[in-house]
Amino acid sequence: MTLTTPEPPADVEAAFPEFVGQARAPVRLHPRSGQPGPHDSSLGGPLLWPAGEPWPVCASPDHEEIGEPVPTMVAVLQIFARDVPELPFPEHTDVLQVLWCPGLHEDGSWPLPTARWRSAASVPGPLLDAPAVDPDAEEVNEEYVPEPCVLSPERVFDYPDGWELDEELRKRVTEWAGTKGWQYFFHLGAAPGTKVGGWADWIQDPWYPECDECGKPMTHMLTIASWECDGESWRRWVPIEEFPLDRRREDTPPAAFTHSKPAGLSLADAGSMYLMVCESCPDRPVKEVSQSS
Numbered sequence: 207m208t209l210t211t212p213e214p215p216a217d218v219e220a221a222f223p224e225f226v227g228q229a230r231a232p233v234r235l236h237p238r239s240g241q242p243g244p245h246d247s248s249l250g251g252p253l254l255w256p257a258g259e260p261w262p263v264c265a266s267p268d269h270e271e272i273g274e275p276v277p278t279m280v281a282v283l284q285i286f287a288r289d290v291p292e293l294p295f296p297e298h299t300d301v302l303q304v305l306w307c308p309g310l311h312e313d314g315s316w317p318l319p320t321a322r323w324r325s326a327a328s329v330p331g332p333l334l335d336a337p338a339v340d341p342d343a344e345e346v347n348e349e350y351v352p353e354p355c356v357l358s359p360e361r362v363f364d365y366p367d368g369w370e371l372d373e374e375l376r377k378r379v380t381e382w383a384g385t386k387g388w389q390y391f392f393h394l395g396a397a398p399g400t401k402v403g404g405w406a407d408w409i410q411d412p413w414y415p416e417c418d419e420c421g422k423p424m425t426h427m428l429t430i431a432s433w434e435c436d437g438e439s440w441r442r443w444v445p446i447e448e449f450p451l452d453r454r455r456e457d458t459p460p461a462a463f464t465h466s467k468p469a470g471l472s473l474a475d476a477g478s479m480y481l482m483v484c485e486s487c488p489d490r491p492v493k494e495v496s497q498s499s
Contacts, residue, residue: 212443216386232361250352253303289359292403293428304321305319310347355469362397365405392439398435409477417484418493419487419491432473433467475498475499479495481494
């Protein structure tokens with residue numbers, strides 16, 4: 207499947223020299239409902255997991271404190287280097303796997319993730335059936351159990367999220383975009399949705415945690431979002447193949463907007479989970495930052 211993001215509707219760099227050199231190159235993953243296998247990059251699909259390796263369970267003490275069974279982790283994202291070589295794979299690895307606990311925790315809001323780097327060649331006998339999670343179980347949040355989706359990686363470019371800008375520049379670029387019928391936050395800044403790299407599409411104030419191993423600031427590695435675009439950003443970010451360019455000015459979102467939530471995820475009121483990585487450490491430790499409206 208080929209999905210193509212429209213070109214930016216206005217040239218930020220031409221209008222504001224402050225943006226020259228600030229463009230980054232995210233990979234939009236475009237998850238869409240499908241039937242991926244364990245050897246495919248996917249969201250919510252089966253993982254290439256060694257048959258002899260225990261499947262992880264949630265290590266949070268929250269389950270004991272609130273008297274709930276400890277749920278198993280669920281497969282969330284698998285990305286092979288052949289599809290997205292932009293990921294900072296540690297030496298001798300070529301697969302990133304993200305799982306999280308779909309259970310209810312003390313704060314009642316967020317799943318708890320874990321990331322695994324591995325080599326596909328080191329998994330000669332993959333696990334055929336991962337432990338099942340009942341999305342209807344009382345201790346499980348069904349909106350944290352993703353439906354299987356195939357990925358269609360697409361290279362684009364984006365600019366700093368509006369909250370990354372200083373107040374004066376943010377005001378100027380916001381006013382300028384408005385004169386052209388667009389909004390910087392929704393149409394010209396950071397690409398929304400589930401993606402690798404690029405600028406983080408922050409919902410609240412930017413936060414880059416420090417690495418526990420070396421103390422250096424971590425960088426944005428990927429975002430897992432509740433949806434690919436919302437009721438305003440669709441005008442720029444819905445792929446051309448799913449909606450014609452000449453109808454982008456309409457006030458009503460297109461039928462293709464239904465593709466914006468193919469995995470059925472809703473992270474704490476339409477939030478996003480940002481996985482940060484330390485590229486200074488050879489084992490590439492990962493931390494999560496989660497935000498919602």
